[in-house]
Amino acid sequence: xxxxxxxxxxxxxxxxxxxxxxPSEERIKKGPVVIIECVEDIPCDPCVESxxxxxxxxxxxxxxxxxxxxxxxxxxxxxxxxxGLAIFVVDNSREDKALVYIPYEMLPAxxxxxxGDALDRSGKRIGSAEVEQVRKEAHxxxxxxxxxxxxxxxxxxxxxxxxxxxx
Numbered sequence: 001x002x003x004x005x006x007x008x009x010x011x012x013x014x015x016x017x018x019x020x021x022x023p024s025e026e027r028i029k030k031g032p033v034v035i036i037e038c039v040e041d042i043p044c045d046p047c048v049e050s051x052x053x054x055x056x057x058x059x060x061x062x063x064x065x066x067x068x069x070x071x072x073x074x075x076x077x078x079x080x081x082x083x084g085l086a087i088f089v090v091d092n093s094r095e096d097k098a099l100v101y102i103p104y105e106m107l108p109a110x111x112x113x114x115x116g117d118a119l120d121r122s123g124k125r126i127g128s129a130e131v132e133q134v135r136k137e138a139h140x141x142x143x144x145x146x147x148x149x150x151x152x153x154x155x156x157x158x159x160x161x162x163x164x165x166x167x
Contacts, residue, residue, distance in 0.1 A: 010121040011037055013155060023069040028153070032074020032091035032099070035154070036065050038084060050081035076101040076145075080137035090153045098153035099132060101145050109134060109142045116161035118148045127152050129159045 005011050016022070019039040027033055036047065036056070047056045047065055055071035056078060058064075076089045079101050089101035110116070110131045118129035133145030148156050 008122070010123075011039065012121065015039070019064075021066065022154075023067070027069050028090055028092045031093045032076070032089050032101075033069055034067055034072050034074060034076075034078060035088045035090055036067060036078075036082075036086060037088070038064055038082070038086040040064065040084075044083065046081040046083060047078040047087060050077045052077065074101075076135070076143055079103050079143045080135070080141040085141075088157065092150055092153050096150075097147040098150045099145050099147055100153055100156055101133075101143050102156075102158060104142045104144045104159075105140070109136070110144060110159065110161045114161050116159050118146070118152055118156040119158040119160055120155050121157050123158070125160075126155060129156065131159070131161075 005015055016037050023033045041062050041064055043061045045058055045061055048058050053071045053073060055068045057066045057068065074089045074091060079087045079089060080103065085103045091099040112131055112134055114131045116129055117125040118127040120126045127149055129146040129148050131144055132147050135143040137143060144159065146159050
């Protein structure tokens with residue numbers, strides 16, 4: 001019996017692809033672009049307010065956001081602004097690896113150069129990741145830029161850094 005997202009505790013990619021107009025493969029390869037995995041019709045719009053290029057659009061306060069991918073520069077300001085931690089930026093334009101910006105609210109925050117496990121939406125390890133950037137935003141959410149294999153760009157959504165020993 002197939003479980004619904006609420007039973008799983010996360011949105012599988014198949015559900016996201018059905019409910020959200022994701023950027024084309026061509027757009028993803030062109031440079032950084034936002035991926036908004038918000039499918040709920042709830043009263044929320046910090047993503048719209050944070051977007052300098054007006055690339056994030058909502059028909060009403062309670063509508064799910066849509067993205068004009070040609071206007072999006074992948075600046076990742078919306079990643080930190082989203083209270084639901086449902087926004088990511090994917091940059092698959094690099095030669096060797098993809099750079100994915102993710103929200104990160106655990107302490108201590110990783111540092112540039114830290115390596116760990118790349119995790120999917122369910123928290124399952126899907127590969128390795130390296131922290132390329134750490135941006136501490138004013139309202140508290142840290143945005144990490146993590147390097148992963150290109151084929152993981154649309155599935156990686158977190159990183160688990162091994163605990164460092166104090167000895």
